Amino acid sequence: MNYILFDGTVRNSLLPFTFTRPVADIRVGIFTIREKWENFLKSTTTTITEEYLSEKYPMVEMEENVLINASFLPNEELVALISELTDNQAIFLEDEVIAFYSKDTQEEVDLNTYEAIEFSGQVIRIENTWDIFSKNAVALQADFDFITEGRESQPISETNSVINAQNIFLEEGAKVECSILNATNGPIYIGVGAEVMEGSMIRGGFALCDYSTVKMGAKIYGATTVGPYSKIGGEVNNSVLFGYSNKGHDGYLGNAVLGEWCNLGADTNNSNLKNNYDEVRLWSYETEGFAKTGLQFCGLMMGDHSKCGINTMFNTGTVVGVSANIFGGGFPRNFIPSFSWGGASGFSTYLENKAFETIRIVMSRREIEFDTQEQAILTHVFEETKKWRKE
Structure with missing residues (x-):
């Protein structure tokens, strides 16, 4: 499976750190968020981010893709749910999408047409700059x-x-x-x-x-x-x-x-x-x-x-x-x-x-x-x- 990490809705609330990197490359705990996902998925990832960052952090899109919101940190329960996704299914936490499976190009994705799966487990999310240090203890222990x-x-x-x-x-x-x-x-x-x-x-x-x-x-x-x-x-x-x-x-x-x-x-x-x-x-x-x-x-x-x-x-x-x-x-x-x-x-x-x-x-x-x-x-x-x- 091809995994793509995307910035989601929090990119601007994580400035100035996301001026120079995608959300996925923020470090919290021992690893960066990208490294955490790659460890759990046992796979490399690419990125959807700002256009001016895309040469350094390119996206690789294939016929079948799972896209993951990089503001969420992986855990066993969440990764297991993501691994079970099929075409046109999306995992949500309240109104925020965590991940979705798509065969469409990114320009064609309409999450309103997807089957919504509500995630009810515990998950760490990095939404603000201060989350990086205030949630570091939990992330560090997990890593x-x-x-x-x-x-x-x-x-x-x-x-x-x-x-x-x-x-x-x-x-x-x-x-x-x-x-x-x-x-x-x-x-x-x-x-x-x-x-x-x-x-x-x-x-x-x-x-x-x-x-x-x-x-x-x-x-x-x-x-x-x-x-x-x-x-x-x-x-x-x-x-x-x-x-x-x-x-x-x-x-x-x-x-x-x-x-x-x-x-x-x-x-x-x-x-x-x-x-x-x-x-x-x-x-x-x-x-x-x-x-x-x-x-x-x-x-x-x-x-x-x-x-x-x-x-x-x-x-x-x-x-x-x-x-x-x-x-x-x-x-x-x-x-x-x-x-x-x-x-x-x-x-x-x-x-x-x-x-x-x-x-x-x-x-x-x-x-x-x-x-x-x-x-x-x-x-x-x-x-x-x-x-x-x-x-």
């Missing part, structure tokens, strides 16, 4: 159970102080020395070639993905995910880094999400609680205003390729777009548009050629080319987000 089933962890060095060792898993080449690992409240997963340096204190749930690093003396508590090829240090609480991003120094990051290729300068801090303990509001790209989150704790949302200088302070519920560069004293405003350059004293436009020059250098350090495909995506984002910048 941990999946990836460790029937397998044995690499030995944990005796130099460590370990609590609940059966809930800790080290992949091949993982290094952890002279640290405290407490997996009482959630699992701890250390990926291939990843390293936890000496003196680190980690409370699960926690995932350190392949070839990432926890710096010396870090204090991390769950549920936190550090995506592949990232570095993390200082104090971190309930945060998700997608990959290739660094918060390598002291400072606090809490209830936060960082995309790829982000860098936080030394002693960067974000607030995750308002002084009056009121509900946090976050910038909404849909309404172009600040939306209620229903959360008392909510920190920083930072899109791909954004960076900040040393001693940067982010206020509660700050949204930073793609490829912004923030520096200087004081608190910058709590919505920073993509390709912004500046800080609390004001912003100007971070010109494409300057931004691309930095991106090229940063990616080359990981031996990854900043190719024309990536440039085209970011050029589109630059143009699409002009209306929010002061030119």
Whole structure:
């Protein structure tokens, strides 16, 4: 069967992260949503997404296709129901389609003509940016159970102080020395070639993905995910880094999400609680205003390729777009548009050629080319987000 993941109705509520990727390629737990579906389906997937992303994330359509709403995370019950779909059947949760089986081209699909199957089970859905960290504990536990089933962890060095060792898993080449690992409240997963340096204190749930690093003396508590090829240090609480991003120094990051290729300068801090303990509001790209989150704790949302200088302070519920560069004293405003350059004293436009020059250098350090495909995506984002910048 040919499986296609589509963005669904939540794509805009997941900006700025979906400026540069489909919904399916958001990381929550250990895996991206796409990786979760491919693990369960034992099949590759392709994507229906925004046209400007389709060259990097193409769709492959065959005579028979099952299309899956990528905002839903897979579980055994849901995948079993999807596997039983036949032509012109669709699975719904209330009014939202989860999956459907079609022999039609996408232009011809009319879900009103489909036989509707109501899903009555439990399912995790990522509908808003803050869901990425607030639902990370459940997603991380599910991924941990999946990836460790029937397998044995690499030995944990005796130099460590370990609590609940059966809930800790080290992949091949993982290094952890002279640290405290407490997996009482959630699992701890250390990926291939990843390293936890000496003196680190980690409370699960926690995932350190392949070839990432926890710096010396870090204090991390769950549920936190550090995506592949990232570095993390200082104090971190309930945060998700997608990959290739660094918060390598002291400072606090809490209830936060960082995309790829982000860098936080030394002693960067974000607030995750308002002084009056009121509900946090976050910038909404849909309404172009600040939306209620229903959360008392909510920190920083930072899109791909954004960076900040040393001693940067982010206020509660700050949204930073793609490829912004923030520096200087004081608190910058709590919505920073993509390709912004500046800080609390004001912003100007971070010109494409300057931004691309930095991106090229940063990616080359990981031996990854900043190719024309990536440039085209970011050029589109630059143009699409002009209306929010002061030119």
